[in-house]
Amino acid sequence: MWRLNAVRHKAGRQGSDLEEFKFKRRAHEKELRRARKDSKLVSKILLLNDDENEEDGTMDTLASDQVLELFKMVCQGRDLVKKEADLRALRKALRSPSAHLVLIRQQSSIAILVTNLRGPSPQCRLEAVRCLHELSQSPHSEVDSWRLRQATPYLITFISGQSPKFTELCLYTLGNMCPDSENVRNILLAQGIIPALNSCIQIHRTNLAVVEAVGFTLSQLISANYVTGRIIPAVLASGLIPHLLSVLTPVLTPDSQFGLGPVIECAWCLHYLACSNVDNGALVAQGTLLRCTSLLVTLGGAVAKGSIEEGMELLIWPLLRCVGNLLLSGPLGALQPQLNDSRLLAALCAFPQAFLQTHPALARESVWVLNNLTSAAAADSSVFCSALFYLNLVPVLIQLLPFSHGINIMVLRVLGNIAHQGREYCLHLAQAGLLPALCATLKMADPEVVTFSLEVLGQLVASDPQLAEEFVRQSGLPVLEAIQYSNQETIRLRAKHLLEHHLPPHCTVDTSASP
Amino acid sequence: MLQPELIQLLTASDLVDLRIDAIPKLQVGFSPGSLFSSFTSQDREAKLTFTFIPHQILLNKDHEFFEDGDIHRHLYLQNLSTCPVYDSPTARQCEFRCHISGCSQVFSTVEEYEHHYNTLHRHMCSSCQRSLPSARLLDIHIQEWHDSLFSILAERQDMYQCLVEGCSLKFRTREQRKDHMIKIHQYPSDFMFDKAKRIKKINIANKNRQQKGTSMEVSMSGSEPEDVCQVLSDQPEEEEYMELNHSLEPAHHKPTETTAQQRETLLQVSIYFKSQMAHYFLHGAPHDSNVFPLDLQSMCNDPECIH
Numbered sequence: 001m002w003r004l005n006a007v008r009h010k011a012g013r014q015g016s017d018l019e020e021f022k023f024k025r026r027a028h029e030k031e032l033r034r035a036r037k038d039s040k041l042v043s044k045i046l047l048l049n050d051d052e053n054e055e056d057g058t059m060d061t062l063a064s065d066q067v068l069e070l071f072k073m074v075c076q077g078r079d080l081v082k083k084e085a086d087l088r089a090l091r092k093a094l095r096s097p098s099a100h101l102v103l104i105r106q107q108s109s110i111a112i113l114v115t116n117l118r119g120p121s122p123q124c125r126l127e128a129v130r131c132l133h134e135l136s137q138s139p140h141s142e143v144d145s146w147r148l149r150q151a152t153p154y155l156i157t158f159i160s161g162q163s164p165k166f167t168e169l170c171l172y173t174l175g176n177m178c179p180d181s182e183n184v185r186n187i188l189l190a191q192g193i194i195p196a197l198n199s200c201i202q203i204h205r206t207n208l209a210v211v212e213a214v215g216f217t218l219s220q221l222i223s224a225n226y227v228t229g230r231i232i233p234a235v236l237a238s239g240l241i242p243h244l245l246s247v248l249t250p251v252l253t254p255d256s257q258f259g260l261g262p263v264i265e266c267a268w269c270l271h272y273l274a275c276s277n278v279d280n281g282a283l284v285a286q287g288t289l290l291r292c293t294s295l296l297v298t299l300g301g302a303v304a305k306g307s308i309e310e311g312m313e314l315l316i317w318p319l320l321r322c323v324g325n326l327l328l329s330g331p332l333g334a335l336q337p338q339l340n341d342s343r344l345l346a347a348l349c350a351f352p353q354a355f356l357q358t359h360p361a362l363a364r365e366s367v368w369v370l371n372n373l374t375s376a377a378a379a380d381s382s383v384f385c386s387a388l389f390y391l392n393l394v395p396v397l398i399q400l401l402p403f404s405h406g407i408n409i410m411v412l413r414v415l416g417n418i419a420h421q422g423r424e425y426c427l428h429l430a431q432a433g434l435l436p437a438l439c440a441t442l443k444m445a446d447p448e449v450v451t452f453s454l455e456v457l458g459q460l461v462a463s464d465p466q467l468a469e470e471f472v473r474q475s476g477l478p479v480l481e482a483i484q485y486s487n488q489e490t491i492r493l494r495a496k497h498l499l500e501h502h503l504p505p506h507c508t509v510d511t512s513a514s515p
Numbered sequence: 516m517l518q519p520e521l522i523q524l525l526t527a528s529d530l531v532d533l534r535i536d537a538i539p540k541l542q543v544g545f546s547p548g549s550l551f552s553s554f555t556s557q558d559r560e561a562k563l564t565f566t567f568i569p570h571q572i573l574l575n576k577d578h579e580f581f582e583d584g585d586i587h588r589h590l591y592l593q594n595l596s597t598c599p600v601y602d603s604p605t606a607r608q609c610e611f612r613c614h615i616s617g618c619s620q621v622f623s624t625v626e627e628y629e630h631h632y633n634t635l636h637r638h639m640c641s642s643c644q645r646s647l648p649s650a651r652l653l654d655i656h657i658q659e660w661h662d663s664l665f666s667i668l669a670e671r672q673d674m675y676q677c678l679v680e681g682c683s684l685k686f687r688t689r690e691q692r693k694d695h696m697i698k699i700h701q702y703p704s705d706f707m708f709d710k711a712k713r714i715k716k717i718n719i720a721n722k723n724r725q726q727k728g729t730s731m732e733v734s735m736s737g738s739e740p741e742d743v744c745q746v747l748s749d750q751p752e753e754e755e756y757m758e759l760n761h762s763l764e765p766a767h768h769k770p771t772e773t774t775a776q777q778r779e780t781l782l783q784v785s786i787y788f789k790s791q792m793a794h795y796f797l798h799g800a801p802h803d804s805n806v807f808p809l810d811l812q813s814m815c816n817d818p819e820c821i822h
Contacts, residue, residue, distance in 0.1 A: 025590070028590070028593070029586060029590065032586050032589050032590065033582065033586055036577075036582060036585060036586065039577065041585060041589060043589045043592035043593050045592060223576065268588065271576070272576060275574060275575050275576045276575070276576070277573065277575070297525075300525045301525045301526050303517075303525075304517055304521060304522040304524075304525035304526050305522070305526055311591070313587070314587065314588060314591055317584040317587070317588070318584075318588075321574070321581065321584070324572075324574070325573055325574065327571060328571050328573045336535075336536070339535065340534050340535050340536060341533055341534070341535070342524075342533045342534065342535045342538065343524060343525055343533055345535075346521055346524040346525050347525060349521065350517055350521055350525060353517050353521075354517065356606045357606060359583070359587070360583075360606035361582070361583030361584055362583075362584065363606065364580075365580070365581075365584065368572065368574075368580070371571070371572060372571045372572060374569070375569035375570050375571050375572075376571060378543050379543075381569070382540055382541065382543050383535055383536065383538070383540055384535065385541070386538055386539065386540045386541045387535050387538045389541065390538045390539070391524060391538075392520055393521075396518065396521060402608045402609055403606040403607065403608060403609065404606070404607045404608070404609045405606050405607065406580075407606060408609060413569075416567050416569065417569040420568075420569050421541070421543050422541070422542060422543040422544045422545055423542075423544070423545050423546055424541040424542050424543075425541055425543075428541065440625055441609075443611045443612075443614075443625060443628055443629075444609045444610065444611055444612065445609065445610040445611060445612035445621055446609060449609065450614075452567070454565075455565055455566075455567040456567075458565050459565075462561075463545055463546075464546075478637070482613075482614045482615065482632060482636065483614050485614055485615040485636075486614040487617075491614075493564050494564055494565060497560070497561065497564045497565070501561070
């Protein structure tokens with residue numbers, strides 16, 4: 001379990017270490033953002049071994065000739081027990097990245113490791129795969145997955161095997177190799193990685209560590225660039241989906257040792273599949289939408305109770321994205337049976353409230369899903385819009401209007417969707433207190449917010465004269481008159497149109513100077 | 516945090532009917548004649564102006580919308596998200612901006628924005644770009660200063676209204692009005708709450724805007740946050756203002772000043788006005804003067820001027 005070990009160690013940090021850690025993290029985050037912009041966002045995992053202590057500072061980096069010496073012994077040794085010891089020593093030496101370069105430059109080094117990987121001794125196999133695993137996550141670009149490709153047919157074969165620890169190592173090694181190059185991925189595909197993953201997840205379905213490893217490897221395979229052509233259709237056709245979905249059980253009593261790890265990985269796989277939009281109908285037909293929404297409801301319940309687990313957002317995020325994109329897989333009316341739990345709407349309103357301060361982007365994505373529910377054809381979306389009123393969720397959305405980060409714009413979209421349904425909906429929106437809230441958003445600095453606010457306002461006041469009067473009563477006229485001086489023409493035109501066509505002529509109370 | 520209703524809804528384990536299709540649907544559609552009632556709406560102008568149409572949004576995995584979540588995921592994979600107290604982007608409250616073109620001041624609360632707007636833009640005379648505290652005073656100002664008919668009528672009848680709301684008395688001269696306000700309404704002799712605050716005039720390129728008979732020029736204030744009323748009322752800052760007042764140098768207003776300089780100028784001007792208020796209003800300032808009249812004492816010809 002790679003993560004668990006790391007968490008245990010990090011729990012020991014304190015004081016200045018924390019500051020340094022935060023500083024490192026911030027710098028690292030910037031790097032990641034840059035990498036994402038360049039489409040190069042890639043992560044590799046290093047599995048910690050049980051016999052290692054990460055804090056052990058006594059392990060010195062071996063000099064290159066020492067590494068070579070070890071390697072020579074591995075090549076020459078006949079005695080399996082000794083060979084195992086030599087391999088173990090080599091593997092420990094490879095914990096230091098400089099040793100990677102030494103080894104990779106040595107002729108036939110990978111071939112030798114592969115020989116041991118498929119050799120007769122299980123212990124040697126284990127150490128050999130550990131060596132390959134170290135190499136697979138090397139920071140050196142010279143040690144890329146193409147150099148390690150000789151190992152792949154064996155790694156793939158072994159993941160259908162029975163021994164969990166060995167399988168886990170093979171999986172993470174393959175997972176680390178996936179993002180590097182399209183050529184490697186093509187080889188993996190040809191060598192049958194997908195059926196192998198399929199049988200692995202079935203064989204080891206009770207072993208959460210292996211399930212997590214399968215999820216990780218699959219996510220690496222399908223999230224790389226240029227995969228929509230062959231890899232994703234192969235995954236969709238493979239029968240993996242039902243197994244991924246079975247991991248997404250609504251039972252949220254996370255195993256104390258493994259936490260949400262396995263569920264998180266499978267959820268991210270589903271997100272990558274859904275957003276590729278290759279065949280979302282197939283995903284829905286296999287129950288993806290139903291399972292994801294059920295889990296979101298369960299998570300909503302946990303959030304409502306206040307029991308927000310560490311890492312819960314890592315699970316909510318991909319589920320929201322999966323559901324959000326799957327809502328476009330067909331006419332919303334046809335998806336209705338899978339969306340029939342009204343608590344889904346409540347959960348989608350609860351997440352923004354709960355995560356607003358810690359993860360505002362998650363709040364925004366939650367409202368995005370609401371947008372997709374409320375913006376389909378009127379006949380299909382009206383049921384969701386009506387439900388939002390019935391469950392008294394609109395005031396919750398209105399409370400999100402002061403917040404930037406794209407949140408208020410998405411909320412205004414949803415409110416605009418609702419208003420477009422009809423007069424009854426506009427009246428209910430006004431009852432929920434939207435008009436005074438719009439008076440505030442109309443004054444905001446972001447022109448996009450103002451534009452959307454004018455759209456929603458326009459819909460409201462045009463739908464019923466009562467609402468126009470109410471707007472005036474809320475002292476909305478001076479706000480619109482001020483807007484007429486905006487330097488954005490689109491904004492001025494909308495404001496002017498409303499003043500001229502839909503609002504009663506200037507009242508006696510509280511008019512500003514004549515324009 | 517979460518509303519109790521929301522909590523109950525999500526944690527209710529008893530057999531409440533949770534099905535969405537069991538919820539009564541509101542009637543869709545608009546009454547005939549409503550602007551947005553259908554796509555065959557007659558009002559083409561409306562359709563061109565208001566362009567929002569509800570639509571679902573599909574997002575692929577590389578969309579920038581997903582950036583924060585992806586970063587969080589990779590930090591987790593790379594083991595750096597396990598710090599208990601870490602700073603990730605928090606939701607900010609939106610800022611508010613003054614919409615008056617050229618003003619563009621930004622505020623962090625609605626109240627600040629409204630105060631700014633009410634002070635500097637609300638009741639603004641379009642002829643001389645002065646801002647008045649209320650609609651009534653604006654009307655009086657326009658009447659007394661920009662209505663040519665007014666001065667003609669004033670020769671024959673009592674035209675100068677008492678400035679106090681509710682008092683309907685009118686007077687033949689400004690001085691009489693002033694006396695009335697001091698004697699009857701007990702205003703201090705240097706108090707003039709409707710002194711028009713002069714703001715810098717800046718042309719904007721809105722030549723296409725056709726307002727009904729208004730001037731094309733809209734003036735913007737500098738970023739002066741203090742308004743006349745604030746300066747005049749008894750505030751602790753008064754001492755400071757008085758001190759500044761003594762050391763004041765009359766400054767010639769240059770149109771090319773920077774914002775900070777404008778601010779400083781306006782502040783000095785408003786401080787100076789505190790003691791020159793009545794004089795300024797009663798004797799008036801030349802309409803065509805773009806110069807802040809900081810040196811009125813020397814300019815005033817009125818023998819009765821007590822300032």
